[in-house]
Amino acid sequence: MPPTSTARSTGDFRADRRYEYARAAFDERDFEAAADLARQVLELAPDFAAAHAMLGRSLAELGAGEGAVEALRRALALEPVDELGVRLDLARLGALPPGEAITNGYVRALFDDYAPKFDRHLTRSLSYRGPDLIADALRRACSRRFRDYCFGLTLDLGCGTGLMAQALAGLCSALEGVDLSPGMLEKAGRTKLYDALHEGELVSFLSGRPTAESDLVVAADVFVYMAALDAVFREAQRVLKSEGLFAFTVQAHEGADFMLGKDARYAHSESYLRRLAEGTGFTIVIFERVSTREDRGVPVPGFLCVLQR
Numbered sequence: 001m002p003p004t005s006t007a008r009s010t011g012d013f014r015a016d017r018r019y020e021y022a023r024a025a026f027d028e029r030d031f032e033a034a035a036d037l038a039r040q041v042l043e044l045a046p047d048f049a050a051a052h053a054m055l056g057r058s059l060a061e062l063g064a065g066e067g068a069v070e071a072l073r074r075a076l077a078l079e080p081v082d083e084l085g086v087r088l089d090l091a092r093l094g095a096l097p098p099g100e101a102i103t104n105g106y107v108r109a110l111f112d113d114y115a116p117k118f119d120r121h122l123t124r125s126l127s128y129r130g131p132d133l134i135a136d137a138l139r140r141a142c143s144r145r146f147r148d149y150c151f152g153l154t155l156d157l158g159c160g161t162g163l164m165a166q167a168l169a170g171l172c173s174a175l176e177g178v179d180l181s182p183g184m185l186e187k188a189g190r191t192k193l194y195d196a197l198h199e200g201e202l203v204s205f206l207s208g209r210p211t212a213e214s215d216l217v218v219a220a221d222v223f224v225y226m227a228a229l230d231a232v233f234r235e236a237q238r239v240l241k242s243e244g245l246f247a248f249t250v251q252a253h254e255g256a257d258f259m260l261g262k263d264a265r266y267a268h269s270e271s272y273l274r275r276l277a278e279g280t281g282f283t284i285v286i287f288e289r290v291s292t293r294e295d296r297g298v299p300v301p302g303f304l305c306v307l308q309r
Helices: 013-027 031-045 049-059 067-079 086-092 105-125 130-144 163-167 182-190 202-207 228-239 270-279
Strands: 151-157 173-179 194-197 214-219 240-253 259-262 268-269 283-289 302-308
Touching: 013 031, 013 049, 049 067, 049 086, 049 173, 067 086, 086 270, 105 182, 105 259, 130 302, 151 202, 151 240, 163 268, 173 182, 173 302, 182 270, 202 214, 214 228, 228 270, 240 270, 240 283, 259 283, 268 270, 270 283, 270 302
Parallel strands: 151 173, 151 214, 173 194, 214 240, 240 268
Antiparallel strands: 240 302, 259 268, 283 302
């Protein structure tokens, strides 16, 4: 289901109440009731995108693929920024290329909705430890490259609430973060660990930075919301100084390039990451299998990489 805050209101109390009933029915897996209630909402508010999305998702669960695609496309036409995450559903139904499934609007809405409970949910419910794993890998990478375990200007991509900054506290002469979500940035600002925080998409952020300014670029569990990583690798290589480090985690994919998983996240293959690293002029210092979080108590397979310019 999409972030709860994106549904907004129809302006009609009766329609809003029916939509909430539809959400409840969907959550209880009563998809026939959810579809029927969504249709009732649309009788009262024909242009309510969330109800079209609800109808499409319910029909998809009922096996009515053609009707589902039609309803989802109507939702997307009404809300092209796609805060509702309809493109993910269309990709699952084969009506959209997987590489086009996740938009900046969806990620922004997802994490604005998630921000108040983000740290607690990640660390307690999902046993998240991506930043700590990256910090440890950077320590080992510095030892292997005979350099001190400390850094100049560091750029934290998809900084979220600042968990990566906490893992690197005291190690960076300057630290700047970028994130799509204002809600996440507000919480990151409370850590007092960043010299600057920027709202925006990470490739555009990197593209606007001077060449060879940074000593370290980090991205903890950020690339799971991106398909192709070519532009990120290229821009990270450009903004790094000679011998600067680029450290990140991804979910692991055993096939070619990348895939969109059932968890609505992208996973990337080892061959794809190694090819990108070589093609953009990076040296691989550390490339290892890790799990940064759990899903229903099961470790999610991933890769941790530290590359050197």
